[in-house]
Amino acid sequence: MRRIEHQLAGLFVVLCAFLAQAGSAVAATAGVFQFVAGDVKVGLAAGSERPATKGAPISVGDTVTTAPASMAQIKMGDGAVIVVQPESRLTVAEFRYAGKEDGTERVTFRLEQGGFRSVTGAIGHTNKSNYLIETPIAHIGVRGTDHESWYFPAPVSLDGVATAAGLYNKVNIGLTYIQTENGEVAVPPNQVGYAASALDRPRLLDALPGFFNRSFVPRNARRGGAPAENVAATAGQGGGQAGAGGETLSGTSGSLAGYTAPAGREGVSFGRTAVNPDIVPSGATLANAGGDANWGVNWGTWQGGLATVNGRHTSGSTNFISSTNLTTAAQLAALPQQLVTAEYNYVPGSGAVNGTGSPSGTINSLSVGVNLTTQTITNYSVNATVGAQNWTGSGSGSFAQYMSSGGISIDGNCSGCVLGAGSPTAHGTANGGFVGSDAGAMITAFGMKAANQSMSGTGLLTR
Numbered sequence: 001m002r003r004i005e006h007q008l009a010g011l012f013v014v015l016c017a018f019l020a021q022a023g024s025a026v027a028a029t030a031g032v033f034q035f036v037a038g039d040v041k042v043g044l045a046a047g048s049e050r051p052a053t054k055g056a057p058i059s060v061g062d063t064v065t066t067a068p069a070s071m072a073q074i075k076m077g078d079g080a081v082i083v084v085q086p087e088s089r090l091t092v093a094e095f096r097y098a099g100k101e102d103g104t105e106r107v108t109f110r111l112e113q114g115g116f117r118s119v120t121g122a123i124g125h126t127n128k129s130n131y132l133i134e135t136p137i138a139h140i141g142v143r144g145t146d147h148e149s150w151y152f153p154a155p156v157s158l159d160g161v162a163t164a165a166g167l168y169n170k171v172n173i174g175l176t177y178i179q180t181e182n183g184e185v186a187v188p189p190n191q192v193g194y195a196a197s198a199l200d201r202p203r204l205l206d207a208l209p210g211f212f213n214r215s216f217v218p219r220n221a222r223r224g225g226a227p228a229e230n231v232a233a234t235a236g237q238g239g240g241q242a243g244a245g246g247e248t249l250s251g252t253s254g255s256l257a258g259y260t261a262p263a264g265r266e267g268v269s270f271g272r273t274a275v276n277p278d279i280v281p282s283g284a285t286l287a288n289a290g291g292d293a294n295w296g297v298n299w300g301t302w303q304g305g306l307a308t309v310n311g312r313h314t315s316g317s318t319n320f321i322s323s324t325n326l327t328t329a330a331q332l333a334a335l336p337q338q339l340v341t342a343e344y345n346y347v348p349g350s351g352a353v354n355g356t357g358s359p360s361g362t363i364n365s366l367s368v369g370v371n372l373t374t375q376t377i378t379n380y381s382v383n384a385t386v387g388a389q390n391w392t393g394s395g396s397g398s399f400a401q402y403m404s405s406g407g408i409s410i411d412g413n414c415s416g417c418v419l420g421a422g423s424p425t426a427h428g429t430a431n432g433g434f435v436g437s438d439a440g441a442m443i444t445a446f447g448m449k450a451a452n453q454s455m456s457g458t459g460l461l462t463r
Contacts, residue, residue, distance in 0.1 A: 028060045030095035030107075031076040035219055038070025040084075063091040066114070071216045078105065080121030081218045085150075088114020093134065097123055106130045115150035115211075118142075119218055120174075128311045137198040138167050138180045143310065145174025147187075148215060158211045166196040168205075170212050175405060178202040183427040183449065184270055188247075188406045201427055204406060247275040249403040249433035250329070255322035256431055256445035258456035259307075260356060262315035271355070271447030271454035273431045274309050275405045279318060282306045287317075288352045288360075295441045296325030297460050301352045303359055317354040321443045321458040327434035335372055335439060344368045344442045344461035353384045353457030361386030366459050368432065368442060375399040377408055380430050382446055386455050389416040393428055393448050407431040414450035426450035435460075 033056050040052040045061025052064065052072050064072055064084045074082040078097045084090050094108035105123045109116070111133060124131030124142055133140035135151045150168045157163070169178055170192045177184050178193040183201035187193035192209065195202040249256075257277040261270055284305030291298035299321040307318045346366035353361040362385045369379040380402075381394045397408030410430050413423035428448030435441035440463060447456035 028095075029057045029077070030060055030062075030092045031058050031074045031080075031082070032056070033058065033072055034075050034081075035071075035073040037072075038086075039067035040070050040072045041065045058092060060092055060095050063089060063112075065089050073216075073219055076107070076121055076123075078107070078121035078123045080107075080123070081119045082109075083117040083216050083218050085115040085117070085215055088116060090114070090116050101126045103127060103130075108132045108134060110134045111149055111151050112136070113151055113153055115148060115168075115215065117146075117148040117215060117218065119146045126311055129313070135167050137200075138178055138195045138202065140167075140169055141177040141179065143175045143177075145176060146172040147174065147176050148172070148212060150211065159214070161210055163209065163211065164196065166194060166200070167202075168209060168212075169193045170208070179270075182425075185409070186406050186429065188404055191406060201409075203409070204401075247405045249275055249326060249431075252326050252328060253322070253324045254326050254433055255320060256433075256443055256458055257309055257318055257320045258353075258445040258447050258458045259309050259314045259318040260316045260354070260447070260454045260456055261312055270449045271428055271456035272309075272312075273407055273429050273445040273447045273456065275403075275431055277309045277320070278311070279320060280308045282308060284318070288319075290350065292347070292350065292460060295323060295435045295460065295462075297321065297323045297350070297435060297441070297443060299351055299458060299460065301354070301360075316356065317352070317359050319352045319354065319445070319456065319458040321351060321445065321460065323433070323435045323443050325435055325437075327436060327439045331437050332372070332434060332439060340373050341369065341371050341378070342439075342463045344370070344463045347460045347462055351457055351459030353386060353455060355386035355389060355391075355455035356453045358387040358389075361455065361457070363457060363459055366444070366461065368444065368461060370399075372439075377402050377432075380408060380410055380446075382410070382412075382430070382457075384455060384457060387416075389414055389453065389455070391426060391448060391450070391455055393426060393430075393446070395430065402431060403433050405431070410446065410448065412448070414448070414453060414455075417450040417453040424451045439463075 036052045042052050043049050043063040066088050072084045089112040091110040093110045096106045107123045128143050131142045148170045152165050155165050171187045176187045185193050185202040192205045257274040284302035284307040287301045287303045289300040302318040307314050364383040366382045384391045391414050393410040393412035395408050395410035401408050407429035410428045412426045414426045415423040426448045430446040432444035442461045445458045
């Protein structure tokens, strides 16, 4: 009798272990294949491989590999739609979703080569940093969006056209960030961001690479596999904020923010800017509040607390500036012909600057040179002191870049960012917009990073 009891106990232990493994396997399921065309394989986390088939599950740790002229479409558990392009390798490195956004949801895709297109679902809708794409040279952070990423480890020839190695990211709806060791770039709609290597500073390309035009697009399962008329609609649940991001200062009212984001899943801390941001104070208090009624401008700083900007957590103060009297496109076009070039200079006390670990600083100088005929920022120049650090930065670009969430790039140095190491190189972004019917003023926001330090600020300028 005792022997039978021991055997039953042993069977019970084995059964419990089996059920635990089964439960783990179910929990690890990340999505289901909706469509498969051509030769598509799934490399399992355990090391084996199987053909991909419609209706089959895909789990955390699985790698999808597509042959030439082959593709696969996956519906993720949070409603996202993923299209793996030909000659690609994509791994579902992490997926957690309990059916609601409670802060524990998370997804990480690892793109080893080739490309994929994604229409995001619930994950990343509120907690933006919980959606991440990893490649061997850079990370891509995503804000509710329809976007496409390609990574080529070496130069390739596509349709007879030489294509440089590196990471390419195109945004159709929303906003993404490409981040390497030496900087980041925000990619707005209908733009392509590019990074050549881990040591390269990402940038926006002037033209759309041709290989994006030959990509497979998401297909709608409810229409018998016909191409979806509205790609964003195929996301189903969780796509509600797909149109957010890619903001532009247009019309007569708008706002800007400068803030620092903490180190996390997207890498080291960065000084960031935002156009028409959604700021949630979350316990922060308003300081440095002020304004200029003549220009319809207001500014201030949210200090302390855990403020968020467009759903992103901040690591310090959040500076903002807004205007209800922005120069419209028609007013800008109607300016006198003799007003070809102009220089705008900072109005002392009209903004604020802060940095890593320092709630406040001083804007020593801030000026912007413009050419109204060519619609370009000819020279953006900023000098600021934050604690024991002295920051300098300058850059140029088009009005379209400057007034959009992409911004123009600024480069410079930071004295004191690394003790005893001179002045390490600093990189960042600046955004702005003209104010007044005659464009007599300007509001601006800037953010920079050097080594493991960052700073950001805002200000009003007049000519």
